[in-house]
Amino acid sequence: MHTDEQLVQAYLNGDAEAFSLLVERYTNHIYNFVRRFITQKNDAEDITQEVFVKVWKHLPSFNTTKSFKVWLFTIAKNASFDYARRKYETVFSDIEDVHDEHWVEESIEDVASLPTTLFEKKEVSEFISRALQTLLIHERTVLLLHYENELTFEEIAEILKKPMNSVKSTHFRAIKKLQSSLVHQNNNEKRIK
Amino acid sequence: MEREYEKLFAQVDHQLPSEGLVERIVATIAQKDKKRAQIRFIYSTTILAASVIAFVPAIQYLGSEATQSGFFQYISLMFSDGALLATFWKEFSFSLAESFPVFGTLATFSTGFAFLFALRNMIPTYIISPKIKHQFN
Numbered sequence: 001m002h003t004d005e006q007l008v009q010a011y012l013n014g015d016a017e018a019f020s021l022l023v024e025r026y027t028n029h030i031y032n033f034v035r036r037f038i039t040q041k042n043d044a045e046d047i048t049q050e051v052f053v054k055v056w057k058h059l060p061s062f063n064t065t066k067s068f069k070v071w072l073f074t075i076a077k078n079a080s081f082d083y084a085r086r087k088y089e090t091v092f093s094d095i096e097d098v099h100d101e102h103w104v105e106e107s108i109e110d111v112a113s114l115p116t117t118l119f120e121k122k123e124v125s126e127f128i129s130r131a132l133q134t135l136l137i138h139e140r141t142v143l144l145l146h147y148e149n150e151l152t153f154e155e156i157a158e159i160l161k162k163p164m165n166s167v168k169s170t171h172f173r174a175i176k177k178l179q180s181s182l183v184h185q186n187n188n189e190k191r192i193k
Numbered sequence: 194m195e196r197e198y199e200k201l202f203a204q205v206d207h208q209l210p211s212e213g214l215v216e217r218i219v220a221t222i223a224q225k226d227k228k229r230a231q232i233r234f235i236y237s238t239t240i241l242a243a244s245v246i247a248f249v250p251a252i253q254y255l256g257s258e259a260t261q262s263g264f265f266q267y268i269s270l271m272f273s274d275g276a277l278l279a280t281f282w283k284e285f286s287f288s289l290a291e292s293f294p295v296f297g298t299l300a301t302f303s304t305g306f307a308f309l310f311a312l313r314n315m316i317p318t319y320i321i322s323p324k325i326k327h328q329f330n
Binding site: 016019020023024027028031032035036041044045048049052053056124125128129143147148175178 | 204205206209210226
């Protein structure tokens, strides 16, 4: 199993197959990430394709000492945000994160635990997807990159071009909102039953 | 707490693209790669042809400039009269430098470099690098 960096290097040395392997490795991840911002399946697929075309075009100037995954997600994030900005101008007005300058040291440990019954629910995936839609675009991005794509806060800070403390602060706010949304959905469901 | 959310996100269903998206992406890139190669070939051919055409007048210009400035005479003196050269080497060097056909040389070298650059661009990468496997083509 070759690392991303080895495949990038192989492609830059002339092995075109190496790029196909990178496309194969990341298409589902990128599509899934893009789809969290773009509801239309076809549009999300077009953007995924656009992301890889951009990567292919700019790969010769890519700094191989840096992480390919971080660079790829940076391009995917930019493409998704640009599309969102064009398509849903008003809804995505929160793209510019207004809280950045006012970050405070907060810990995720301060957030109350999730109800244990939530984990046993069949609809948990739907609950989370719905809860994610209630978050600001930056908050959603941080959670998706951290939990779904296993990127560190440092890497997310690089993708979002923000200080790491700001990312941690956004993460904390997002978790708090997500937690309250999930509890709310859980309680609502109980009440209906 | 972070673990709790990791566990939670692990239960989220991943959205999957239509079957064949990977192939579509690879095919699109292959198509763009081919187009880029074609464009590169066209402009390289143009540069190559232009440099070949320009090389003849550049050489002629170099020759006439060198003759007019007396550069060739100084060169022949260098080989025919070594003793004179040893005595007046300083004056000789100045005269040689002064008569050097700068523009003719520049023109000749430019066309030469343009020719080599175009040739380098026209040779497919797999000839230069034996490791190449052109799956896209």
